[in-house]
Amino acid sequence: MPSEWDYVELASRIFSSSRSEVLAGAGEDDCAVVRLGERLAVFTADSLHEKADFPPQMREWEKGYMSLAVNLSDVAAMGAEPAYFLYTVTLVENYPTEKFEEFCRGVLKLAKKYGVDVIGGDTDRGDEFSVSGFAVGFSGRVLLRRCAEVGDRVFLTGITGKAQLSLEQLFSGLSREEIAFPEKLYTPEPRVREGLRISRYAKACTDVSDSLAISLHQIAKASGVGIELKPVDLSELEEFVDSKKALELFLYAGGDYELVYTCDDDAGIEIGRVVEGEGVYLNGRKVEFRGYTH
Amino acid sequence: MPSEWDYVELASRIFSSSRSEVLAGAGEDDCAVVRLGERLAVFTADSLHEKADFPPQMREWEKGYMSLAVNLSDVAAMGAEPAYFLYTVTLVENYPTEKFEEFCRGVLKLAKKYGVDVIGGDTDRGDEFSVSGFAVGFSGRVLLRRCAEVGDRVFLTGITGKAQLSLEQLFSGLSREEIAFPEKLYTPEPRVREGLRISRYAKACTDVSDSLAISLHQIAKASGVGIELKPVDLSELEEFVDSKKALELFLYAGGDYELVYTCDDDAGIEIGRVVEGEGVYLNGRKVEFRGYTH
Numbered sequence: 001m002p003s004e005w006d007y008v009e010l011a012s013r014i015f016s017s018s019r020s021e022v023l024a025g026a027g028e029d030d031c032a033v034v035r036l037g038e039r040l041a042v043f044t045a046d047s048l049h050e051k052a053d054f055p056p057q058m059r060e061w062e063k064g065y066m067s068l069a070v071n072l073s074d075v076a077a078m079g080a081e082p083a084y085f086l087y088t089v090t091l092v093e094n095y096p097t098e099k100f101e102e103f104c105r106g107v108l109k110l111a112k113k114y115g116v117d118v119i120g121g122d123t124d125r126g127d128e129f130s131v132s133g134f135a136v137g138f139s140g141r142v143l144l145r146r147c148a149e150v151g152d153r154v155f156l157t158g159i160t161g162k163a164q165l166s167l168e169q170l171f172s173g174l175s176r177e178e179i180a181f182p183e184k185l186y187t188p189e190p191r192v193r194e195g196l197r198i199s200r201y202a203k204a205c206t207d208v209s210d211s212l213a214i215s216l217h218q219i220a221k222a223s224g225v226g227i228e229l230k231p232v233d234l235s236e237l238e239e240f241v242d243s244k245k246a247l248e249l250f251l252y253a254g255g256d257y258e259l260v261y262t263c264d265d266d267a268g269i270e271i272g273r274v275v276e277g278e279g280v281y282l283n284g285r286k287v288e289f290r291g292y293t294h
Numbered sequence: 295m296p297s298e299w300d301y302v303e304l305a306s307r308i309f310s311s312s313r314s315e316v317l318a319g320a321g322e323d324d325c326a327v328v329r330l331g332e333r334l335a336v337f338t339a340d341s342l343h344e345k346a347d348f349p350p351q352m353r354e355w356e357k358g359y360m361s362l363a364v365n366l367s368d369v370a371a372m373g374a375e376p377a378y379f380l381y382t383v384t385l386v387e388n389y390p391t392e393k394f395e396e397f398c399r400g401v402l403k404l405a406k407k408y409g410v411d412v413i414g415g416d417t418d419r420g421d422e423f424s425v426s427g428f429a430v431g432f433s434g435r436v437l438l439r440r441c442a443e444v445g446d447r448v449f450l451t452g453i454t455g456k457a458q459l460s461l462e463q464l465f466s467g468l469s470r471e472e473i474a475f476p477e478k479l480y481t482p483e484p485r486v487r488e489g490l491r492i493s494r495y496a497k498a499c500t501d502v503s504d505s506l507a508i509s510l511h512q513i514a515k516a517s518g519v520g521i522e523l524k525p526v527d528l529s530e531l532e533e534f535v536d537s538k539k540a541l542e543l544f545l546y547a548g549g550d551y552e553l554v555y556t557c558d559d560d561a562g563i564e565i566g567r568v569v570e571g572e573g574v575y576l577n578g579r580k581v582e583f584r585g586y587t588h
Contacts, residue, residue, distance in 0.1 A: 002391045007417040010391055014398045015412040025413045032413035034378065037331050043413060045428055047382035049420040084328065088341035088426040097296045097304055104308045118309040119319045119326035119337060122426075123301040126343040130418075132382040132426035134339055 024144060029222075030077040030206055031135075033142050040139045044074040047132040055167055055185050057176045060099045062186045063131065064106025070209065071135035072114060072190035073257040077207035079199025080139035082192060085111060086120035090130045114192050143198070143205035148223035148262040148274045152203055155268035157194045159236050160212045160256040161249030164292070169240075180240050188257045198261055198268075205261035211291025213251045215260050216272075216280045226277035229287065232269065251282075254292025318438060323516075324371040324500055327436050334433045338368040341426040349461055349479050351470045354393045356480045357425065358400025364503065365429035366408060366484035367551040371501035373493025374433035376486060379405060379412045381427045384420035408486050437492070437499035442517035442556040442568045446497055449562035451488045453530050454506045454550040455543030458586070463534075474534050482551045492555055492562075499555035504548045505585025510566075510574045513556065520571035523581065526563065545576075548586025
């Protein structure tokens with residue numbers, strides 16, 4: 001069975017862009033980047049499906065909130081300021097307008113927080129509830145994955161693994177009131193402010209949606225460098241699991257929406273350093289390219 | 295069971311925009327319109343689902359083509375020039391990469407024709423094949439639904455009803471080689487060039503996706519006017535059905551993606567006139583607000 005990466009690679013090959021104003025096209029970065037006059041516009045599309053992406057016990061407004069959050073996370077990863085959002089939503093048979101209103105209120109709640117205008121939407125009927133979001137942002141300077149340089153330090157806006165840990169607790173029988181980090185699972189915070197702050201001095205950046213390992217590999221590959229990780233304090237996770245499991249969650253779990261970036265300043269949780277070569281390493285061992293697959 | 299219009303109205307109420315640069319927001323027109331410096335940008339999102347929207351015997355590349363076509367039709371309806379396209383696609387279990395490649399080639403075929411750059415995409419797993427598209431266009435002057443004036447003449451870029459006629463022929467047992475207008479069903483042509491041409495002199499405009507009747511009602515309501523239709527030559531349809539059925543298809547069938555617009559010049563197939571009052575009339579009788587429902 002083909003993986004998501006096979007499709008992404010195929011599409012990137014087919015949809016190469018020829019316009020000089022397109023600084024990043026399909027599959028190249030977290031957002032497409034287009035020069036519009038003196039500004040840079042970023043565009044991103046991301047979809048969520050009931051079964052693959054929404055955790056159990058999720059409320060309807062949280063589905064709306066998350067649909068915007070995952071798109072804003074992509075905008076944040078470019079160091080851009082989000083401005084506009086459009087969505088399409090697939091409604092199943094007999095989906096009540098009350099639920100749709102709650103869904104919209106969830107989108108609006110997060111939109112207001114970051115000054116985003118919801119300027120369009122489309123509803124259609126289908127077999128499974130799903131949402132596709134399209135976000136537009138603007139920036140003077142964008143953070144591309146391909147800009148890491150040997151000698152850069154690597155930083156993270158927050159410890160990853162919390163969403164997956166919480167999900168596993170849910171599956172083990174805990175309720176949403178009992179799990180460790182419910183907000184990471186139900187209302188993840190896109191790192192918009194952090195992205196804007198680091199856009200002044202960071203070099204490469206991406207968000208962590210599938211796993212930290214995958215994000216690091218993407219920066220390393222796009223920049224033609226290696227990344228050497230160093231041991232990081234995982235006590236936030238180790239309150240709930242042993243240190244081996246904590247490291248597994250930190251590196252390979254998805255759904256946290258933190259930003260990982262490189263720069264030569266001191267900024268955030270330092271997790272490693274950019275080195276010559278290729279690949280991602282921790283304590284001399286290869287960190288695999290794997291993470292959450294839908 | 296709520297109709298699509300209930301959801302659209304609800305969302306428009308919740309997502310009202312406060313920014314002065316947003317000239318048309320959620321639910322107001324075929325696209326959202328945003329002033330970006332000296333240009334106007336238009337944004338639209340539209341989704342298609344296997345069961346509700348793709349006709350039987352459709353080829354994979356035609357699904358890609360149509361996903362872009364329906365979005366370009368919205369851009370055309372604003373009199374804007376399409377520039378960028380992003381999509382999300384829901385892939386079912388075991389969807390082969392060969393089919394996905396064919397799908398992408400279909401998007402690319404139409405994109406090249408109109409100079410559109412496909413700059414982003416996202417794939418996710420789900421229960422039903424579906425595509426959401428997001429198109430961006432630019433214009434110096436946009437054609438809003440609310441700009442029709444009493445005395446304007448009403449025009450259409452082509453006779454509507456052909457897609458539905460062809461679909462009914464398919465359901466009656468004909469093959470795709472035998473139906474009357476296969477290209478209307480499988481590879482509808484977005485009226486991009488016509489939209490750009492009329493943008494210089496037309497007043498109100500919209501595309502016909504759900505039905506001509508619905509589009510006319512939308513222009514009439516948004517402009518605070520009535521529309522009086524006149525008899526139109528429907529011989530293209532009457533080759534296949536009687537005149538009563540031809541009129542039903544012309545007014546109430548969906549899926550043709552023609553443009554309907556008002557102006558005081560002579561341009562296109564004249565179908566009526568803008569009058570004082572409200573509603574849409576033909577031969578003194580009300581034309582209903584109904585059309586294709588998914």
